[in-house]
Amino acid sequence: MLKLQNVSFGVEGEHARKEILRDINLEIEDKKFIVITGPNGGGKSTLARVIAGIERPTGGKIYLDDTDITDMSVTERAKLGISFAFQQPVRFKGITVKDLIVLASGNPKLSTVGACEYLSEVGLCARDYINREVDASLSGGELKRIEIATVIARDTKLSVFDEPEAGIDLWSFNNLIRVFEKMHTEKERSILIISHQERILNIADEIVVIADGRVEKKGSKEEILPKLLEAAGGCRFYRESQEEEK
Amino acid sequence: MDAIQKNLLEQITDLHAVTQGAYNIRANGASVERNTTANIDIVTKQDKQGIDIIIKPGTKKESVHIPVLLSQSGLTEMVYNDFHIGEDCDVLIVAGCGIHNGGDKLSKHDGVHTFYIGRNSRVRYVEKHYGTGEGTGERIMNPQTVIHLEENSYMEMETVQIRGVDSTERVTKADLADGATLVIKEKLMTHGKQYAKTSFEVDLNGENSGTNVISRAVAKDSSKQLFFAKINGNNKCSGHSECDAIIMDDAKISAIPEITANHLDAALIHEAAIGKIAGDQIIKLMTLGLTEEEAESQIINGFLK
Numbered sequence: 108m109l110k111l112q113n114v115s116f117g118v119e120g121e122h123a124r125k126e127i128l129r130d131i132n133l134e135i136e137d138k139k140f141i142v143i144t145g146p147n148g149g150g151k152s153t154l155a156r157v158i159a160g161i162e163r164p165t166g167g168k169i170y171l172d173d174t175d176i177t178d179m180s181v182t183e184r185a186k187l188g189i190s191f192a193f194q195q196p197v198r199f200k201g202i203t204v205k206d207l208i209v210l211a212s213g214n215p216k217l218s219t220v221g222a223c224e225y226l227s228e229v230g231l232c233a234r235d236y237i238n239r240e241v242d243a244s245l246s247g248g249e250l251k252r253i254e255i256a257t258v259i260a261r262d263t264k265l266s267v268f269d270e271p272e273a274g275i276d277l278w279s280f281n282n283l284i285r286v287f288e289k290m291h292t293e294k295e296r297s298i299l300i301i302s303h304q305e306r307i308l309n310i311a312d313e314i315v316v317i318a319d320g321r322v323e324k325k326g327s328k329e330e331i332l333p334k335l336l337e338a339a340g341g342c343r344f345y346r347e348s349q350e351e352e353k
Numbered sequence: 354m355d356a357i358q359k360n361l362l363e364q365i366t367d368l369h370a371v372t373q374g375a376y377n378i379r380a381n382g383a384s385v386e387r388n389t390t391a392n393i394d395i396v397t398k399q400d401k402q403g404i405d406i407i408i409k410p411g412t413k414k415e416s417v418h419i420p421v422l423l424s425q426s427g428l429t430e431m432v433y434n435d436f437h438i439g440e441d442c443d444v445l446i447v448a449g450c451g452i453h454n455g456g457d458k459l460s461k462h463d464g465v466h467t468f469y470i471g472r473n474s475r476v477r478y479v480e481k482h483y484g485t486g487e488g489t490g491e492r493i494m495n496p497q498t499v500i501h502l503e504e505n506s507y508m509e510m511e512t513v514q515i516r517g518v519d520s521t522e523r524v525t526k527a528d529l530a531d532g533a534t535l536v537i538k539e540k541l542m543t544h545g546k547q548y549a550k551t552s553f554e555v556d557l558n559g560e561n562s563g564t565n566v567i568s569r570a571v572a573k574d575s576s577k578q579l580f581f582a583k584i585n586g587n588n589k590c591s592g593h594s595e596c597d598a599i600i601m602d603d604a605k606i607s608a609i610p611e612i613t614a615n616h617l618d619a620a621l622i623h624e625a626a627i628g629k630i631a632g633d634q635i636i637k638l639m640t641l642g643l644t645e646e647e648a649e650s651q652i653i654n655g656f657l658k
Binding site (some may be wrong): 159161180181182185190191193196197199200201202206207210211213219242257261 | 388644645
């Protein structure tokens with residue numbers, strides 16, 4: 108179980124201190140599928156980065172299975188079982204897709220066939236990608252899928268995805284939903300996703316709404332989702348774009 | 354060959370022993386092993402140090418290895434090796450120098466390799482430089498490569514210096530006839546107080562000649578690197594140079610690309626970028642469970658692969 112206790116995060120601005128996360132209290136139980144949503148600039152991505160250890164909270168404590176991980180490095184948290192998929196995946200010159208998947212799997216002897224399985228999961232034809240460099244020659248969508256494949260390869264207790272749907276086409280999106288469901292139901296892993304997508308919200312066990320650095324609402328999908336849709340329904344543009352998508 | 358020389362040989366040729374094709378192994382200033390084939394002859398020069406490698410026209414799928422090993426501290430030498438490659442060949446040439454300096458005297462190998470590549474021939478040339486040894490004596494290598502490419506010939510040159518060379522000045526000059534192509538891939542890493550200067554000068558004289566000069570370099574500690582790439586487009590031709598460097602610690606790197614078009618249809622591009630390892634790259638690998646140091650070395654290994 109991941110537990111955030113009074114977590115705050117602030118940065119020194121030009122004129123004044125800016126609080127990005129304010130006193131966040133959250134529990135993510137084992138095997139749960141949680142989606143964090145909320146307006147842009149509300150602190151969602153920062154929260155994900157604080158959980159992964161990329162940012163250190165300026166206040167509060169974080170526990171993973173009763174171990175205080177607040178002061179642990181990214182590496183230590185990764186080793187304890189936290190995975191993180193970047194919103195904007197990083198490119199590397201010279202490091203191949205296979206290199207990255209081998210590193211993620213933690214098995215230096217991982218065969219090409221083994222690495223290919225992870226790529227197939229995210230809908231990439233492994234033969235075309237396995238020896239390619241994770242560099243500027245890959246499109247944003249390809250990179251995003253490879254990023255998700257690295258998290259699948261890690262197969263850890265908790266996986267955090269920061270807007271996994273961004274830049275992914277519709278076909279891949281269906282595939283993506285299937286990937287999350289598989290991680291959740293078959294592998295019984297905990298999943299935390301930052302997302303605005305109704306279809307991702309729809310497969311969550313619980314939804315947390317973060318706005319202005321605070322937990323605005325949290326509860327079961329059945330409880331929260333109708334309220335969100337109702338609120339969004341007031342916006343004509345949103346309604347129209349949802350209808351178009353259908 | 355003793356154990357030290359065998360290790361040097363392995364580092365620069367990836368082989369425990371050269372057993373195939375033509376070869377000439379030079380150790381501590383003298384030729385110690387040589388093999389020639391029906392198509393490839395190796396002849397010792399009479400007027401100066403060095404050898405002539407003569408490859409008959411039409412020779413295909415053959416290789417020549419000419420490693421140089423220096424394990425005697427204080428030895429300095431200047432060697433001239435000339436490669437005469439006939440028409441319609443397809444060959445692999447592996448050169449390189451390994452210095453083990455266990456003493457306090459300066460060890461130095463300077464070499465001039467000149468290639469005469471006949472029409473329609475393809476040559477892959479691999480050159481690795483490596484230094485080792487616990488002594489305080491400096492290990493210096495100054496390789497010069499001169500390449501003459503005749504019509505429709507092709508050469509790919511791969512030059513690697515990853516470790517242990519205290520000071521190097523590398524000069525590569527090439528001239529290309531009609532339809533000839535030259536691809537150069539340089540990989541360089543310096544550390545400690547090392548100094549490396551590389552300079553490439555390519556004259557695209559022939560119609561439809563082309564070159565691509567790609568350098569990837571990493572400078573660590575307080576080492577210094579200086580990179581020059583000069584391409585002259587003297588005909589309808591295409592030229593591209595690219596220097597990509599990672600700077601670390603207190604290192605210094607200069608990249609000076611130069612392109613000159615002396616013909617209306619010369620299409621020339623240069624690119625140069627120097628920067629430290631991106632923080633996001635390290636963080637991404639740390640989220641996979643690597644420590645910061647492991648992440649850094651993965652990034653460098655990949656970059657120089």
